[in-house]
Amino acid sequence: MKISVMSDILKANDLLAEDIKKLLFEKNITAWNLMGSPGSGKTAILERLIPMLPETLRAAVIEGDLATSNDAVRIARTGVQSTQINTGGACHLDAAMIRSALEEIEIDAISILFIENVGNLVCPSSFSLGESGRIIVSSITEGDDKPEKYPSMFKTADLVLVNKMDLLGNTNFQMESFMKGMRKVNRNASVLPVSAIEGTGFDSTLQWLLKHVKKSR
Ligand SMILES: Nc1nc2c(ncn2[C@@H]2O[C@H](COP(=O)(O)OP(=O)(O)O)[C@@H](O)[C@H]2O)c(=O)[nH]1
Ligand SMILES: [Mg+2]
Numbered sequence: 001m002k003i004s005v006m007s008d009i010l011k012a013n014d015l016l017a018e019d020i021k022k023l024l025f026e027k028n029i030t031a032w033n034l035m036g037s038p039g040s041g042k043t044a045i046l047e048r049l050i051p052m053l054p055e056t057l058r059a060a061v062i063e064g065d066l067a068t069s070n071d072a073v074r075i076a077r078t079g080v081q082s083t084q085i086n087t088g089g090a091c092h093l094d095a096a097m098i099r100s101a102l103e104e105i106e107i108d109a110i111s112i113l114f115i116e117n118v119g120n121l122v123c124p125s126s127f128s129l130g131e132s133g134r135i136i137v138s139s140i141t142e143g144d145d146k147p148e149k150y151p152s153m154f155k156t157a158d159l160v161l162v163n164k165m166d167l168l169g170n171t172n173f174q175m176e177s178f179m180k181g182m183r184k185v186n187r188n189a190s191v192l193p194v195s196a197i198e199g200t201g202f203d204s205t206l207q208w209l210l211k212h213v214k215k216s217r
Contacts, residue, residue, distance in 0.1 A: 013127055016095035020102070020130025024113070030213045031113040033129050035153065036137035037146075038119030041163040043071045044196035045137060045205075046114055050078040052206050057213065059112040062101045064093040071116060081105055092123035095130060112213065121150040133158040133212060140164050140173035148181035157189040159208060166195040 024031050034042050043063075050059055060081040063071040072084035083104045085097045098115065105113075115131065117124040136157040138146050141164055147154040154160065162178065175193070182191060190208055194201030 010126060013095050016099060017128035017130040020095055020098055021132075023102070023107075024130060024132070027107050029107060029111060029113050030133075031115060031129070031131045032209075033115050033117060033124075033131035033134045034137065035117045035121075035124045035134065036119065037121050037139070037142055040119070040137040040139040040142065041196045042116050042119070042137045043074055045161060045163065045194065046075060046116065047078060048196050048199060048202055049205060049209070050075070050080055050114075052202060053112065054210075057111045057210075058109055059114060060105045060107075060110045062093075062098065062105070062113065062115045064097070064116060064118045066090075066118065081110070087118055090123075091118055091120045092127050093117050093129060094127045098129045112209075121146065121153050125153045125156055135159045135161060137161045137163050138178075140167060140171050144173045144175070144178040145181060147178065147185050151185040154182060154189075155185045157186055158212070159205075160189055160191045161201075161205065162191060162193045163196055165193045165200060166198045 036042050046061060053059055058080070061075045063075060063082060063084045065071060065084065065086060066089060067086055069084040072082045075082035083101050085093060085101055087093065087097070093115065115129055134157050136154060138160060140162060160182065179191065192201055192204050192208065194205060
């Protein structure tokens with residue numbers, strides 16, 4: 001019984017997500033679903049990346065959180081449109097929330113949409129938001145075993161940003177172990193080490209993004 005209710009919810013979400021995908025395609029917008037644990041550095045990465053985007057690629061951000069507008073306020077400081085969704089307890093965003101948030105965004109003015117999902121390594125992976133691709137932020141302080149422990153999240157990634165590399169000397173994180181686990185669950189995703197605090201790795205991240213923006217058009 002529980003299983004069929006869940007599959008109905010996912011089916012309804014997928015239908016709505018397809019509509020969003022079509023709309024974004026018609027408007028020539030590439031949308032990234034940004035996922036990862038709470039505190040992995042999703043907002044900090046956007047704060048670094050957005051000012052690096054070329055003038056021709058204007059971005060907007062949808063921020064998802066259980067409560068507060070703190071992240072949307074941080075993003076607004078970068079000068080792009082940002083809107084906050086409070087899920088009121090739900091551990092993930094869904095397509096209906098994105099459809100409402102899109103009504104608040106001037107979508108004719110943008111080419112890239114970042115959707116920062118609720119911090120969680122499980123729930124968000126099952127819910128399509130109509131995105132063009134998925135970026136997972138995994139910080140080294142979480143440990144190098146996360147891809148293997150949370151395969152449903154990592155297997156759907158197009159890009160994994162391994163954040164907080166500035167702290168490498170203070171942890172037992174081994175990139176080799178991380179990559180081993182990662183390749184067990186996902187052979188194709190790109191993996192890039194970054195530090196949102198120091199700004200390292202962002203030239204490669206930007207290049208990856210620009211290449212994939214072109215591809216999805
Ligand atoms: N040392 C270090 N701290 C970081 C880095 N990126 C983010 N943080 C810190 O990690 C905390 C959570 O960052 P935030 O962007 O809010 O994470 P989010 O919950 O995933 O959006 C903040 O205190 C950030 O300053 C990084 O590259 N290095
Ligand atoms: Mg955040």
